[in-house]
Amino acid sequence: xxxxxxxxxLGLDDTATLDQITDTLDQAVFKVRDHFLRSAIVPKLAxxxxxxxxxxxxxxxxxGVPALGQPAPIPQTLPHGSDxxxxxxxxxxxxxxxxxxxxxxxxPDSVAQLGHLMAKVQFEYMKTFLSLTETxxxxxxxxxxxxxxxxxxxxxxxxxxxxxxxxGSGVLLQDLVVKERARMKAMVSxxxxxxx
Numbered sequence: 001x002x003x004x005x006x007x008x009x010l011g012l013d014d015t016a017t018l019d020q021i022t023d024t025l026d027q028a029v030f031k032v033r034d035h036f037l038r039s040a041i042v043p044k045l046a047x048x049x050x051x052x053x054x055x056x057x058x059x060x061x062x063x064g065v066p067a068l069g070q071p072a073p074i075p076q077t078l079p080h081g082s083d084x085x086x087x088x089x090x091x092x093x094x095x096x097x098x099x100x101x102x103x104x105x106x107x108p109d110s111v112a113q114l115g116h117l118m119a120k121v122q123f124e125y126m127k128t129f130l131s132l133t134e135t136x137x138x139x140x141x142x143x144x145x146x147x148x149x150x151x152x153x154x155x156x157x158x159x160x161x162x163x164x165x166x167x168g169s170g171v172l173l174q175d176l177v178v179k180e181r182a183r184m185k186a187m188v189s190x191x192x193x194x195x196x
Contacts (some may be wrong), residue, residue: 005062007133009130010059018065025059028107029068033102033111040148042187043145046118053115057109068105068108072107072110074113077097087132088133091121095118129180137172145179145193146183
């Protein structure tokens with residue numbers, strides 16, 4: 001990548017010092033990382049942010065910016081559970097592992113790799129959730145659910161556990177699953193993380 005293009009991507013001109021370049025690059029990577037740490041994982045949007053980190057890594061190399069941080073190790077992920085409770089618990093743990101690793105670095109390559117892993121984990125979780133809940137619900141959700149309005153995992157887990165107590169105790173689970181299925185179906189049909 002040419003120096004002028006790299007500087008333009010950072011919104012800087014040719015008079016920028018190495019300190020200014022490093023600070024701007026640091027802020028750009030921090031912004032992407034912060035999104036992964038705080039927001040619901042929407043695979044299609046996550047892949048755009050992964051590409052941004054790959055681009056920032058190219059910018060850093062082109063401009064001779066020293067490493068912004070040590071590379072983060074890629075965590076081992078848990079397999080999907082065979083029932084809804086273990087699926088939710090496993091997914092929460094996988095996302096936690098990815099976010100904990102990401103929180104330790106500003107290395108754009110590591111943020112990109114972990115972001116891609118999070119998108120992949122989320123996509124696989126959604127496919128498995130849809131499969132496991134296919135016969136669990138009656139009816140469909142009226143209207144659309146924004147991709148970022150993920151059902152709170154603690155509420156979902158509490159509803160799953162309550163539903164095991166007997167007839168009539170699964171009403172909340174029905175409501176949560178119907179809404180979450182509507183949200184997930186829209187995302188699964190519109191995107192799948194690109195293979196890396």
